[in-house]
Structures are given as C-alpha cells and as structure tokens.
Amino acid sequence: MAEDRIIIIGAGPAGIRAAETVVAAGLRPILIDEERRDGGQIYRRQPDCFKRTSQDLYGSEAAKADAMHDCFEGLRSRIDYRPESLAWNISQGQVHVARDGQSQALAYDKLIIATGATDRVIPVKGWHRAGVFSLGGAQIALKSQACAIGARTVFMGTGPLLYLVAAQYAKAGATVTAVLDTSRYGQRLQALPKLLSRPGMLIKGLQLTRDLKRRGVEIHYGVTPLEIAGDDVDGVQSVSVRLETGEERQFDCDAVGLGYHLRPETQLADLARCAFHFDTVSRQWFPEIDAQCRSSVEGVYLAGDGSRTLGADGAEAAGRLAALAALKDMGIIVSEPEMGRLTKILKTMDAFRNGLATAFPWPxxxxxxxxxxxxxxxxxxxxxxxxxxxxxxxxxxxxxxxxxxxxxxxxxxxxxxxxxxxxxxxxxxxxxxxxxxxxxxxGRLRGQAPVKPLSIATVGDAP
Amino acid sequence: MTQMSADVIIVGGGFMGSAAAFFLRRRGRSVILVERGLVGQQASGVNFGNVRRQGRFLPQLPLANRSRKIWEKLNYLIGEDVEFLPTGHLRLCYSDEDFAVLERYAAEARHHDLDLELLGKNALRDRFPFVGPEAVAASFSPKDGHANPRLAAPAFARAAGRAGATILENTEITAIEKIGEDFEVTSGNSSVLKAPSVLVTAGAWGGQLSKQFGEEVPLVARGPQMAVTEPVPYALKPVVGVYSKVTEEVVYLRQVERGNIVYGGGTRGPAYPDLRRSYVLPQHSLNQFQQVQRLVPALKGLRTIRTWSGIEGYMPDDIPVMGESAKESGLFYAFGFCGHGFQLGPGVGDVMAELIDRGRTVTPIDPFTIGRFANRDDSDANASSETETRRIA
Structure with missing residues (x-):
C-alpha cells in the first residue's frame, strides 16, 4: 500500500513546523509555497545577494527567525518542497498547483492549509493614489528589498503591526512623519488584563512605542482618517485626519502605509468547502476549527494566521498541532501530552488576541x-x-x-x-x-478559483 | 396566516419568471412572483450572457426572433440598462465537415428570418483577424450579441414590481394544490397565495413541481463552467463560439466594455440542486485555457481572475419545457432551458404572458410541450443524434 500523502500549503512558521512534525513521524510531506524562499511573511528571507544580518532584519525576533530557517534547512532533503508554486484550486481530494506555466493535480490524504494572513484594510478617500501601501506591503519592501515606500511616510490604521512597521522604518533610517492610530489610548488600558496573558509580547509592544517617541515620531491616538490628498502624476502628497481633540490636521508625505490588523487568507479553505463562523471579537469570518486545528471537512486541517490571527508564535504551535492531529487521524501514535501542551498554548494566545482586538479595535x-x-x-x-x-x-x-x-x-x-x-x-x-x-x-464574499490570477497559458498535466 | 390572491402566481424568479411577471402586468393581469432565494440568482444570473439565435433548434427561431425584437428596445421597455450589445455572433469551426453543417443551417435559417453570413478561410481572417489559424470557416450572425446576465433578471423583476407585480423573495413554496377553480400555493412562512393560473418557471427545480401534477420529466441539473479574465482595452466586438461535435472544443467568449473577457464551455460541471451548489472543475478550467487560445491566440497573455458556476436544468432532447400542462388546466410551464435560455428570456416572458392571457400564442411553441415526455421510452437511445444537431456553440 502506498504511503498516505500529506500536503502542506504555506512555508511560513505554521507550515514549516507542520512539516517538521510530519518528518519526525517518518513521513515525507509535500510543502507547497508561493514564495521563492521559505519563512512566510514574518520570517521572510532577503534575496541571496543581500547581506543584512538577522538582527538587522528581524530585530527582537532574530533568534526565532534563525531557528525557523535552520529548521527548514534541516528538512530540505526530507520533504518534497515546491517553492514558487501557486495552489490555485482544491477539488475532489486534489490540490491543483501551478508552477512555471504547468499545473499539476496532487492527491492528498491529509491537507494542512497554512496560508497566513494579509492586511485588513479600511479604504480612505484617495487611497487609490500611487504611494499608498498596506502595512504588510511596506514591511515587505523593507525586509526583502531594503527599500522604503517613500521618503516621508505616514503610517495609519491600528494594531501592533502599525507600530512595528513604523519602528522598523525609523530604525532603518527612513523618515516617519507620523503614526496615526484610530484606537484611543484608553482602550489599551481596558485590554490590559487580557494582554498580560503574554507579558513578553506586551513589553515588546510598549518598547516599539517608546522607540518611536524617542526618535521624535509624532504619534496620535483616536484619529479619524479623512483623506489622502495627491494627484495622478505625483501620487500621495498628504494625509488628513481629525484628531481626538476634534482638530483637523494635515500631514505632508509622499507615501502612506495603511492597515488595521490582519485578515486570514481563507480562499483555499473555502474551496475545500470548510465551514466558516463569524468571530464577534474581530468582526470577521474565520474557518471553523476544533481545539486541535481540524476543519469541518475530514482530512483538512487549518493552522496559523489563515485560521485565527495569533501571530508567529501561535502559528508555530498551530502548525505542530495540526500535523499531530493529522498523524493521529491516520492511526499513527502521537504524544498526547504534547498535543495537550500545544492546545493550551493556543488557548493562551487566543486570550491575547482578544486583548489586542480590545486595545486596537477594528474601527x-x-x-x-x-x-x-x-x-x-x-x-x-x-x-x-x-x-x-x-x-x-x-x-x-x-x-x-x-x-x-x-x-x-x-x-x-x-x-x-x-x-x-x-x-x-x-x-x-x-x-x-x-x-x-x-x-x-x-455574509462574506465567497472564494472562487483561481485563488490568484492564473495565466491562460498554463498547461495541465496529462489526466 | 395571511392570504393573497392574484390572476397568476409565478413560481421561480429567474429570467423567465421575471419577464413573464412584467409582460403579464402589461396585459393588466395581477401577478405574484415567488422566489425561494433571490431573483436571478441561479442559471439566469450565472450564464454566459449570449444573445444568440444562430445554431438554435430551427423550430425555436420564431421564439428567438420575437425575443430579439424585445432585446432591441429593452432599455426603453424596462427603464434600465442591462448592457445589451448587438455586436454580432461569430460561430467558427475547425473542419470542412463541420462547415458543411453550418452551411446547411444557414440555408434553412433563412426561411426563419435569420440571415447568416458564411465566411470562408480568407474572408474570416479579413474580417476578424484575431481568430486562430485552425479555424477553417465561420458563420456570422450580425444582429446577435450579448448582455449582462447579472443584471437582466433583477431588472425585469424591478420593472414588474414598478408595474404593480408583487415580488416575494426568500419565500419557499411548501405545497401547490388545485382546490376547485383556484390553485392554492402555500409558502414557508405559512401564507397562502391563490390564483386561477400558476406558471412554473423554476429552472432546474421545475421538474420537482411538474412531478407533483403527475408530469414527470427527465431533467438533469448541470453547472456551466464560466470564467473571466483581467480587463484589457475593449477591442473584441463579436461574441465568438465554436461549432464542433467534440464537446471539449465547444468554448465561447465575449469581451465586455469594461474590458474583461468572459468565457465558458466544454464539459459541464456537477450541480446539486438540493444543496443549491455547483462547481467548476479544475480540469475543465485547464481545457478551456487551451481552447480559448485556439480560438483567439492573443488571449494567451491574459490571466483568469475568477471562475463560477450555477445550476441549469437540461432535458435529454436539449429543448425546454414550455406551454400549458397536459394534465391540469390553468397550469403553465417554462423551465429546463438547457443552458441556452438567456437570449429567449424576454420572448418567453412575452409568449407565456400571451398564452396565459389569451389562451393561445401567435408564436409556435408546440415542440416544447411537456406532453412529449408522457409515456416515453426511458431508454431514449435515439435521442442522441437529434440532440447533436441542436447542440450549439
């Protein structure tokens, strides 16, 4: 009998830890990833010829990034790794994967979807102008290409990423004109009990704000975005907001990074026909998972920010747990205490997630x-x-x-x-x-194949 | 329990039901249109949007012609733009043998007021330089075209509503009974609707209702395989389709003014009427990629951004059920349009309104009677060759 096939989609922290767990059980999973290199968004690798250190790239998370990259290097020969591959559809027990103009149908027994998240955005008048990026986009430009999105940048929105990206820009020497947060400062205090579930993270967050202030970056809380002004030739020229005091302020800039937390990338879960539920805390739809990352569809597991926004540490735990659940469901004996430990970690992180949603509410x-x-x-x-x-x-x-x-x-x-x-x-x-x-x-917009635009020149494999 | 009554109850708010509601109001008949979901949500809303007469079953052309006349003045009639563009319809083929079929069809269509232009290899390329090298010839129908199916049925329903029809969406029917002279229709929210006439325009679900009146039909639900590319400058005017006996080759495409190219065709996908779900199969998408390039090679450089399906009702002889019930007076049907009902929509609405109002229609619809399935031989071995000639691009 052929060995059961496990396919993992996404080579970020969740996908890599899932692969590691599957390999540890003596199996060889297929790991599909859209990117050229492993690491996902958070531990994204720079191009080969770039020489920045881990400390430069990942700051306080450098040790975790190194561990993740080392883990992946150790797995390389023991997994079927397929980078630059788009999983564009899931149908009838097969993942359809396009790479270099070829599409291949890969049958799976167990599928672990770890597709991560993208920015959750609120439009503002003028956000279609050149020079407006999502926070994640602004971060990628810096992390991957060592580029800033502008010479004078305003960051607007809410959530931890707002401060992280602004601080990374400031540290890299870019001019951060202002950080404009729609959340009021008082909301942070309200959320304190829940945020204390991860004191380390809380302290890191506070340090980011302190760093920005020390560098003289203006920070405003409780703002209402009004308009991004500019023209069709030069793009963005300024951002206007109403401050909490009621005063209207205009900040001159040539680029804006915009974002309000993250939203899960759920189209593949949708195509796999997973059930969804509405999360009242964050006011968005997540695919349903049980305590051990099983979706509503047999054989399909969901891990990482693609199912619940817990961040990188949560993604690592969820990736391990999803893989253990898949192995267990295949009849392989797994460590129950380890599953219990991971389940507990995720529960703690979910409390922290609730805290963040209170501190930085989706406006x-x-x-x-x-x-x-x-x-x-x-x-x-x-x-x-x-x-x-x-x-x-x-x-x-x-x-x-x-x-x-x-x-x-x-x-x-x-x-x-x-x-x-x-x-x-x-x-x-x-x-x-x-x-x-x-x-x-x-309701929510239903995901439809292809998950991302797919060239008509794509050729299928022989049936 | 609430009660409502009208001259006609229409069950099913697709294109046929919405158009019939509108034309019945123009004839002064009171109408209640009942839709279990939302108007135009199923086959009417997801189809390709072909306003095409060429290639149709010849006895259907009078109906198609009547419909085409309504399309011409549709914006004026219903007060909304449904993006009808009479750009012409080009039907090309890949073999001389197939072209012979197109030639025969053109000769016969002339007797039904449909003039088609036959184009040999050189004429085809002179006129439509974008077609691929494999095309040997084509038939061009200059007055056919396309429209937006997402807009058409709801626009008709709104016009019917403005003209006084009662439109009930999200209303499930639990029973239809004939009590004395009237039909009583019970809906899920336990209101009772009464009318001397009922028109069933329930698409792929029509067979479930006709069965209740002892008129079972062999309807099969299938899903069209639709897709759209990213937008590019508007350049490709006519609708382009393939005539072929090979199902995989039969794709069709059109460009909307916004710039996207909408395409579909090939083998149909699975549809589950009970779950109200249907799917595009990935292997069908990949086949379409190949066939679309064969049809118009320049499209190779485009990317597909979305695929979708819906639930269509197919009959084994590839023509719809339309007309009065053979068993129950006052009961009318118009469903099972086999994936080619969009062009017919306005005409079907008009004809059914005339039939219900006057007891007869000047447009022949006899071939579509539900009576053709009474006492039929279920082996149906002979139907396939006849169906083949009706198969359309």
Missing amino acids: HAVAANLSDDTIVCRCEAITAGEIRATCGEIGSGGIGADELNRAKAFSRVGMGRCQGRYCGPAASEILAQRLGVPVEQV
Missing part, C-alpha cells in the same frame, strides 16, 4: 461611514455610494442586495483581481450599516 464605523465618493474596491473602482445603491428589496422598490455577494453581482465590488480580499471587510460594514443589520448578516 467599523470608519468603514461604514465612508463618504459616497470614496473608492472602496480599487480593482474595479467601485465607490461606497455604488455599494449603498445596491440595497433594498426588489419587492419594495429596491435594487435587491440583502447580502454581500448580491451587492457584488450588482455593483462589481470584489469582482476584480483580488476577489474582494482588500475591499470585502469594508464593503460588508458599508452594506450592513445601510441595511440596518448586524454585519454578520450580510
């Missing part, structure tokens, strides 16, 4: 109240007003949208290259407010 009203002329969907250039115009029951003289996929059909919001991964969260808030219903009631 849903900012999204819901966007002016009618603000572009929400950048791929299709759809404004907030156009989304609102789709509402109302046909039977009562309305256009007919009572949920998000319907608004998409009528307005094209979320129909572009990104399939609503960037505009979807804000679009759902806009729609819910206009309909006067809780945001979970408008």
Whole structure:
C-alpha cells in the first residue's frame, strides 16, 4: 500500500513546523509555497545577494527567525518542497498547483492549509493614489528589498503591526512623519488584563512605542482618517485626519502605509468547502476549527494566521498541532501530552488576541461611514455610494442586495483581481450599516478559483 | 396566516419568471412572483450572457426572433440598462465537415428570418483577424450579441414590481394544490397565495413541481463552467463560439466594455440542486485555457481572475419545457432551458404572458410541450443524434 500523502500549503512558521512534525513521524510531506524562499511573511528571507544580518532584519525576533530557517534547512532533503508554486484550486481530494506555466493535480490524504494572513484594510478617500501601501506591503519592501515606500511616510490604521512597521522604518533610517492610530489610548488600558496573558509580547509592544517617541515620531491616538490628498502624476502628497481633540490636521508625505490588523487568507479553505463562523471579537469570518486545528471537512486541517490571527508564535504551535492531529487521524501514535501542551498554548494566545482586538479595535464605523465618493474596491473602482445603491428589496422598490455577494453581482465590488480580499471587510460594514443589520448578516464574499490570477497559458498535466 | 390572491402566481424568479411577471402586468393581469432565494440568482444570473439565435433548434427561431425584437428596445421597455450589445455572433469551426453543417443551417435559417453570413478561410481572417489559424470557416450572425446576465433578471423583476407585480423573495413554496377553480400555493412562512393560473418557471427545480401534477420529466441539473479574465482595452466586438461535435472544443467568449473577457464551455460541471451548489472543475478550467487560445491566440497573455458556476436544468432532447400542462388546466410551464435560455428570456416572458392571457400564442411553441415526455421510452437511445444537431456553440 502506498504511503498516505500529506500536503502542506504555506512555508511560513505554521507550515514549516507542520512539516517538521510530519518528518519526525517518518513521513515525507509535500510543502507547497508561493514564495521563492521559505519563512512566510514574518520570517521572510532577503534575496541571496543581500547581506543584512538577522538582527538587522528581524530585530527582537532574530533568534526565532534563525531557528525557523535552520529548521527548514534541516528538512530540505526530507520533504518534497515546491517553492514558487501557486495552489490555485482544491477539488475532489486534489490540490491543483501551478508552477512555471504547468499545473499539476496532487492527491492528498491529509491537507494542512497554512496560508497566513494579509492586511485588513479600511479604504480612505484617495487611497487609490500611487504611494499608498498596506502595512504588510511596506514591511515587505523593507525586509526583502531594503527599500522604503517613500521618503516621508505616514503610517495609519491600528494594531501592533502599525507600530512595528513604523519602528522598523525609523530604525532603518527612513523618515516617519507620523503614526496615526484610530484606537484611543484608553482602550489599551481596558485590554490590559487580557494582554498580560503574554507579558513578553506586551513589553515588546510598549518598547516599539517608546522607540518611536524617542526618535521624535509624532504619534496620535483616536484619529479619524479623512483623506489622502495627491494627484495622478505625483501620487500621495498628504494625509488628513481629525484628531481626538476634534482638530483637523494635515500631514505632508509622499507615501502612506495603511492597515488595521490582519485578515486570514481563507480562499483555499473555502474551496475545500470548510465551514466558516463569524468571530464577534474581530468582526470577521474565520474557518471553523476544533481545539486541535481540524476543519469541518475530514482530512483538512487549518493552522496559523489563515485560521485565527495569533501571530508567529501561535502559528508555530498551530502548525505542530495540526500535523499531530493529522498523524493521529491516520492511526499513527502521537504524544498526547504534547498535543495537550500545544492546545493550551493556543488557548493562551487566543486570550491575547482578544486583548489586542480590545486595545486596537477594528474601527467599523470608519468603514461604514465612508463618504459616497470614496473608492472602496480599487480593482474595479467601485465607490461606497455604488455599494449603498445596491440595497433594498426588489419587492419594495429596491435594487435587491440583502447580502454581500448580491451587492457584488450588482455593483462589481470584489469582482476584480483580488476577489474582494482588500475591499470585502469594508464593503460588508458599508452594506450592513445601510441595511440596518448586524454585519454578520450580510455574509462574506465567497472564494472562487483561481485563488490568484492564473495565466491562460498554463498547461495541465496529462489526466 | 395571511392570504393573497392574484390572476397568476409565478413560481421561480429567474429570467423567465421575471419577464413573464412584467409582460403579464402589461396585459393588466395581477401577478405574484415567488422566489425561494433571490431573483436571478441561479442559471439566469450565472450564464454566459449570449444573445444568440444562430445554431438554435430551427423550430425555436420564431421564439428567438420575437425575443430579439424585445432585446432591441429593452432599455426603453424596462427603464434600465442591462448592457445589451448587438455586436454580432461569430460561430467558427475547425473542419470542412463541420462547415458543411453550418452551411446547411444557414440555408434553412433563412426561411426563419435569420440571415447568416458564411465566411470562408480568407474572408474570416479579413474580417476578424484575431481568430486562430485552425479555424477553417465561420458563420456570422450580425444582429446577435450579448448582455449582462447579472443584471437582466433583477431588472425585469424591478420593472414588474414598478408595474404593480408583487415580488416575494426568500419565500419557499411548501405545497401547490388545485382546490376547485383556484390553485392554492402555500409558502414557508405559512401564507397562502391563490390564483386561477400558476406558471412554473423554476429552472432546474421545475421538474420537482411538474412531478407533483403527475408530469414527470427527465431533467438533469448541470453547472456551466464560466470564467473571466483581467480587463484589457475593449477591442473584441463579436461574441465568438465554436461549432464542433467534440464537446471539449465547444468554448465561447465575449469581451465586455469594461474590458474583461468572459468565457465558458466544454464539459459541464456537477450541480446539486438540493444543496443549491455547483462547481467548476479544475480540469475543465485547464481545457478551456487551451481552447480559448485556439480560438483567439492573443488571449494567451491574459490571466483568469475568477471562475463560477450555477445550476441549469437540461432535458435529454436539449429543448425546454414550455406551454400549458397536459394534465391540469390553468397550469403553465417554462423551465429546463438547457443552458441556452438567456437570449429567449424576454420572448418567453412575452409568449407565456400571451398564452396565459389569451389562451393561445401567435408564436409556435408546440415542440416544447411537456406532453412529449408522457409515456416515453426511458431508454431514449435515439435521442442522441437529434440532440447533436441542436447542440450549439
């Protein structure tokens, strides 16, 4: 009998630890990753000819990054590693993977999806201008290419990444004009009990703010974003916000990094037909998992930020746990105490996640109240007003949208290259407010293959 | 328990039901349209958007012609733009043998008021330089075109609503009974709707309803395999499709003014009407990639950004069920349009409204009677060759 095949998608902390665990059980997993190198986003490797040290690249997380990279190097010969490969569809027990213009169907017995997260964004008037990046994008430019997104950058949004990226820019010598946080300072104190579940992380967070202040970076809390001004030739020229005091301020800059926490990359879980649930803490949809990372679909496991935003340490634990659960379900004897230990770690981290969501809440009203002329969907250039115009029951003289996929059909919001991964969260808030219903009631945009744009020149393998 | 009554209850808010509701209101009939989900959500909303007459079953052309006349004035009629573009429809083939079929079809279509232009290899390239080298000839239908299926059925339903029809979305039907002269339709929220006439326009679910009246039909649900590319400058005007006996070769594409190229075709995918789900199979996407390049090689450089499917009802003879029930007076059907109902939508609505209002229609629809399935031989061995000639690109 052929050996059971385990496929892991994603070579970040969750995927690598899952692979390590599978290898330890004497099996050879397939590890599929979109990137050229392992490490995921957080432990992204720089191009070969770059010579920055781990300390330069990863700061306080350098030891973890080194450990992760070493772990991967040790696994290389014992796994079937497929970099620069896009898992573009999942169907009938097979993952379809495109690489160099070829698509291959890979059958699996167990599938571990560790696809990570991308920025959760709230549009602001003018965010379609050149020079506006997501926080994650700004970080990648720096980490991978040693480039800043601009000479004078404003970082706006909320969440730990806002401070981390700003501090990394400042440390690298870029001019950070201001850090504009939509969360009020008091919300941080409220969240303190939950944040104390990971005191080390809490201290790191506080240090980031202190670093920024020491470097003279202006930080404002409780801001309301108003507009990113600029023109079609030069792109971004300034950011305007209303401060907590009510005063309106304009910050001149040539680039903006924008982000409000992360959102899970769930299209593959969607295509695998996993069930989803609405997370009231973060006001977003996550695929359902049990305490040991099993999805609602037999044989499919979800680990890391793609299923719950716990950060890199949480991803490592979840990757190990998902792999142990998969091995156990295959009838292989695994260490129950280890599974118990990992489950407990994840529980602690989930408490911290709740704390972060309280300290840096998703400012849903900012999204819901966007002016009618603000572009929400950048791929299709759809404004907030156009989304609102789709509402109302046909039977009562309305256009007919009572949920998000319907608004998409009528307005094209979320129909572009990104399939609503960037505009979807804000679009759902806009729609819910206009309909006067809780945001979970408008649903979520369904993921459709291909997960990312796929060249028509792609050739399939022989059936 | 609430009660409502009307002249006609329409069950199923797809394109056919919405258009019928609109045209019944124009004839002064009161209408309640009941839709279990949302209007135009299934086959009506997910199809390719072909407003094509050429290639149709010849006895269906009078209906298609009537529909085409309505398409022409649709914006004016329903007060909304559904992106109808009469850009022409190009149907090409890869063999002389297939071209002979297109030639025969063109000769016969002329008798049904459909003029087609036959283009040999050189004429085809002069006129449409973007077609691939394998195409040997084509048939061009200058007055066919395409429209936006996401918009069409809801636009009709809104127009019907403005004209006074009652539109009930998210309303499941639990029973239809004939009590005396009236039908009583019970819905999930326990309201009772009464009317002397019922029109079943329930698409792939139509067979479940006709069965309740002792008229079982061999309907099979399948999913169209649709996809769209990223946008590029608008240049490809006509709808382009393939005529071939090889199912995998039969793909079709169109460019919308926004710039995206919408394409579909090949083998259909699985559909699950009970779950209201259907899927695009990856192997079908990969086949389409190949066939689309064969059709228009320049598209090789594009990327596909999304695929989708929906639930369509297919009949074994590849033509719909349309007309009055053979068993119950006052009961009418228009469903099972076998993946080619979009062009017919306005015409079907108009014809069914006429039939219900006047008891007859000037447009022949006899071949589509549900009675053709009564006492039929289920082995159905002879149907395939006839079906083949009706297969359309």
